[in-house]
Amino acid sequence: MASQKLRPILWKKGTLHLLEQRLLPFREKWVKCDTVEKVARAIEDMTVRGAPAIGITAAYGVAVAALRSKAGTPLAFKRDVEKALLRLRKTRPTAVNLFWALERMQLRLKEMTGANPSDQGRWLEREALEIHKEDEALCGRLGKNGARLLAGCRNVLTHCNTGALATGGDGTALSAITTAARKNRKLHVWVDETRPYLQGARLTAYEVAHAGIDFHLITDNMSASLMKQGRVDAIIVGADRIVANGDTANKIGTYALAVLAKAHGIPFYVSAPTTTLDLAKSSGKEIVIEQRNPREVTHPQGVAIAKEDYPVYNPAFDVTPGELITAIVLETGICRAPYHRSLRSALAQSQASA
Amino acid sequence: MASQKLRPILWKKGTLHLLEQRLLPFREKWVKCDTVEKVARAIEDMTVRGAPAIGITAAYGVAVAALRSKAGTPLAFKRDVEKALLRLRKTRPTAVNLFWALERMQLRLKEMTGANPSDQGRWLEREALEIHKEDEALCGRLGKNGARLLAGCRNVLTHCNTGALATGGDGTALSAITTAARKNRKLHVWVDETRPYLQGARLTAYEVAHAGIDFHLITDNMSASLMKQGRVDAIIVGADRIVANGDTANKIGTYALAVLAKAHGIPFYVSAPTTTLDLAKSSGKEIVIEQRNPREVTHPQGVAIAKEDYPVYNPAFDVTPGELITAIVLETGICRAPYHRSLRSALAQSQASA
Numbered sequence: 001m002a003s004q005k006l007r008p009i010l011w012k013k014g015t016l017h018l019l020e021q022r023l024l025p026f027r028e029k030w031v032k033c034d035t036v037e038k039v040a041r042a043i044e045d046m047t048v049r050g051a052p053a054i055g056i057t058a059a060y061g062v063a064v065a066a067l068r069s070k071a072g073t074p075l076a077f078k079r080d081v082e083k084a085l086l087r088l089r090k091t092r093p094t095a096v097n098l099f100w101a102l103e104r105m106q107l108r109l110k111e112m113t114g115a116n117p118s119d120q121g122r123w124l125e126r127e128a129l130e131i132h133k134e135d136e137a138l139c140g141r142l143g144k145n146g147a148r149l150l151a152g153c154r155n156v157l158t159h160c161n162t163g164a165l166a167t168g169g170d171g172t173a174l175s176a177i178t179t180a181a182r183k184n185r186k187l188h189v190w191v192d193e194t195r196p197y198l199q200g201a202r203l204t205a206y207e208v209a210h211a212g213i214d215f216h217l218i219t220d221n222m223s224a225s226l227m228k229q230g231r232v233d234a235i236i237v238g239a240d241r242i243v244a245n246g247d248t249a250n251k252i253g254t255y256a257l258a259v260l261a262k263a264h265g266i267p268f269y270v271s272a273p274t275t276t277l278d279l280a281k282s283s284g285k286e287i288v289i290e291q292r293n294p295r296e297v298t299h300p301q302g303v304a305i306a307k308e309d310y311p312v313y314n315p316a317f318d319v320t321p322g323e324l325i326t327a328i329v330l331e332t333g334i335c336r337a338p339y340h341r342s343l344r345s346a347l348a349q350s351q352a353s354a
Numbered sequence: 355m356a357s358q359k360l361r362p363i364l365w366k367k368g369t370l371h372l373l374e375q376r377l378l379p380f381r382e383k384w385v386k387c388d389t390v391e392k393v394a395r396a397i398e399d400m401t402v403r404g405a406p407a408i409g410i411t412a413a414y415g416v417a418v419a420a421l422r423s424k425a426g427t428p429l430a431f432k433r434d435v436e437k438a439l440l441r442l443r444k445t446r447p448t449a450v451n452l453f454w455a456l457e458r459m460q461l462r463l464k465e466m467t468g469a470n471p472s473d474q475g476r477w478l479e480r481e482a483l484e485i486h487k488e489d490e491a492l493c494g495r496l497g498k499n500g501a502r503l504l505a506g507c508r509n510v511l512t513h514c515n516t517g518a519l520a521t522g523g524d525g526t527a528l529s530a531i532t533t534a535a536r537k538n539r540k541l542h543v544w545v546d547e548t549r550p551y552l553q554g555a556r557l558t559a560y561e562v563a564h565a566g567i568d569f570h571l572i573t574d575n576m577s578a579s580l581m582k583q584g585r586v587d588a589i590i591v592g593a594d595r596i597v598a599n600g601d602t603a604n605k606i607g608t609y610a611l612a613v614l615a616k617a618h619g620i621p622f623y624v625s626a627p628t629t630t631l632d633l634a635k636s637s638g639k640e641i642v643i644e645q646r647n648p649r650e651v652t653h654p655q656g657v658a659i660a661k662e663d664y665p666v667y668n669p670a671f672d673v674t675p676g677e678l679i680t681a682i683v684l685e686t687g688i689c690r691a692p693y694h695r696s697l698r699s700a701l702a703q704s705q706a707s708a
Contacts, residue, residue: 025661190667193651193659195549195573201652201660209664216667217660219549219651221574221607225672228609253575255582256614263613297547297573298555303657305547306555306571307379310563313544313570318579 006164006210009048009056011129014067016060020047021165025206036065036084043091043098050166052135052273055097058088059128062105066124069117077117081109081124097275101131132168138273139169141331146176146236146271149327149334150187153180153233157190157223160251161199162238162271163207173238173271174207176329181213189215190232192223194251196296196314220253227264235261236329239272246322246339247284252315258324270320271329274350277343284319292316360518360564363402363410365483368421370414374401375519379560390419390438397445397452404520406489406627409451412442413482416459420478423471431471435463435478454629455485486522492627493523495685500530500590500625503681503688504541507534507587511544511577514605515553516592516625517561527590527625528561530683535567543569544586546577548605550650550668574607581618589615590683593626600676600693601638606669612678624674625683628704631697638673646670 008019016033022045023029031047033039039061042048048057065084071077085102092098108127112120150156156177163174170178181187189208194200201217208215218226226232235257241249248254248270261268281287294312298304328335328343332350335342362373370387376399377383385401387393393415396402402411419438425431439456446452462481466474504510510531517528524532535541543562548554555571562569572580580586589611595603602608602624615622635641648666652658682689682697686704689696 026658193549195547195575198659205660205664209661216665217651218667219574219606221549221610222667222669222672224610224613225606225669226667228672252573252579256575256578256610259578259614259617260610263617297571300654301657301659303655304380305552305655306559307563310559311570313572313576313580315576315579318576318582 005170006207008165009053009060009132009168011060011132014064014125016057016064018042018048018057019165021049021203022046024165024202033061033064035068036061036087039064040087040091043088050161051095051097052167053165054092054095055101056128056132056135056168058091058098059101059105059131061088062102063125063128066121069121071117074114074117074120077120078109078113104131135168137169138331139167139171139175142172142271142273142329143170143175143179145331145334146173146269146329147179147183149267149269149329150176150180150234150236151184154186155188155190155231155233156180157192157226157232157235157257158204159192159200159237159253159257160194161203161207163204165203165207171207172273173236174204176236176271177208178211178213181211187213189213190223190226191215191217192220192253193217194253195220196300198300199251223257224260227260227266232264232266234267234269236269236271239270239276240317241278241287242270242272242276242328242343243281243284243287244279244340244343245283246325246328246337246343247287248320248322248325248328249284249287249289249317250320252318255318255320258320262324267326268324269327269329270325274330274332274347277347279344279347284321287319289318290316359524360561362519363407363414363486363522365414365486368418368479370411370418372396372402372411373519375403375557376400378519378556379563387415387418389422390415390441393418394441394445397442404515405449405451406521407519408446408449409455410482410486410489410522412445412452413455413459413485415442416456417479417482420475423475425471428468428471428474431474432463432467458485489522491523492685493521493525493529496526496625496627496683497524497529497533499685499688500527500623500683501533501537503621503623503683504530504534504588504590505537508540509542509544509585509587510534511546511580511586511589511611512558513546513554513591513607513611514548515557515561517558519557519561525561526627527592527623528558530590530625531562532565532567535565541567543567544577544580545569545571546574546607547571548607549574550654552654553605577611578614581614581620586618586620588621588623590623590625593624593630594671595632595641596624596626596630596682596697597635597638597641598633598694598697599637600679600682600691600697601641602674602676602679602682603638603641603643603671604674606672609672609674612674616678621680622678623681623683624679628684628686628701631701633698633701638675641673643672644670
């Protein structure tokens, strides 16, 4: 196994370096971001993607601006940093982690009002590093908890991208796999390609290969046949939103896997941080599913496979009912049904420790 | 609805014209085949594909050679035609329909031994036209039988390509859909793209659009979510091989659809000619599944979505157990469980009428 961990967001001497994810898995090119504008563009053009990774990148964007501020007074410095915050907020208007990270940076700025600019710059840098470190630790806890469920598994299937490329650490669902693989060198992963946007084929396969774990790439419609052959011992996926009864919105295709897992008696796990919990919603019926650009279906990687004007149905997510989920892995521990109880107590625990 | 039927194999004044299927749906280019070599190459390079379509094309290939033979004697003529048969047999060594059609042409040749070459040429031409016509009639019967099952359906889902592009008529499973749509103009079709080779996105969507039927293109992993929403009333697919207990080998992804249909209480139909029946095999366990080129997965339409050297699992087919199949549509009628009885009697009936 490769000993070097995949870390696509690097902070070196006040400059942010990002692994250009749009070129993966074919080329490993690093983009040097030494201005807030460059950081903002890297978020906008998807050089970096994945909710936690975007939040971390934005925090570093603030630090880049703060360290390079030529302001002579605390007030001018504040103006420079607030300009950076404003620019970064405009990059991905629906990204929750982005706003959370920028708010935290702004709070830090407020606490330091009046201090000299160079001190403030160093403190903002420290805050961004802290945000990154916390996410890495969170991934570690998710990995440790998830790996317990995968102990003894020979073949694990995963969907979409939930690894190092999307987070500040080893990921969510994929962290469970890489952690389990450290103890069980015979672990083999079925990476499904995850149409339409191909996150599995382009990113997860790259991550699993980088970690030195045995794997095969499959198309999404091959998993059922593998389950029937007894060649899938567990499925683990991430989540975009988990509501009170355990209903989970995640990348389209997740629900099919959960139904198929149930039909074949295979455990189906979801792994996500407690920030994904939306317990104000009682069931998945309240989750609105966004429709995405039809070109993702008709033009994978920009190449036409169908006519541009064909009618296309392209939902970003589907909702998997809690009753199909064997367990939900959080950084605080493992939740099982009844979820309306276990998730609430997990959230309370996480808020108490925060 | 478009009144003109899609017919990709045209015989005009002793020359074969083939719709170049590799350019579909983007360009409608016709390839003129006036030598047996051109016909053979069209089969080899997949200008034409689909088992029945290949058989028909090969038969016309023999007719092309026979009509153009400059032989002055019956013996020389026989040698010319046998050379053509030999060439055509080498095109797709595993295509059952190809051999069946060529054998039938050879039998006809034998029956005419000694007749003058120009008469023999015309008779061989008539035999090829007959093979084509019979397949068209077969598709018509499959369509009529299948349409009875789809009466009253609003949304029908289909997988892979089973229409006019693959056969000499309106197809097998797709013939049921186009026939049902003639009576029910509100019929809507979910066309799944059918990874890895994208027959749904490239060919079925084109066929359905050509027939003027309302449809949406989806990726294979979206169907489960549609079923959950009550937006799929029936699923109908073709078959590559059906064994005695109803177990059916068909394009990879079929089995997943059957399991999902069962879980959602949706009828799952298979449509195929009796020539697909292989009742010597008692169950699907006896069916050997061919592994195909990994590049179909890593390079859809020739464009890399994953690294070339990634390990890939790419089975051509999967096997759907008979118990998941609501009914099997044959040209002789509709078979239901227990299949070991209904299929045997259907086959006996078809052999009696042959």
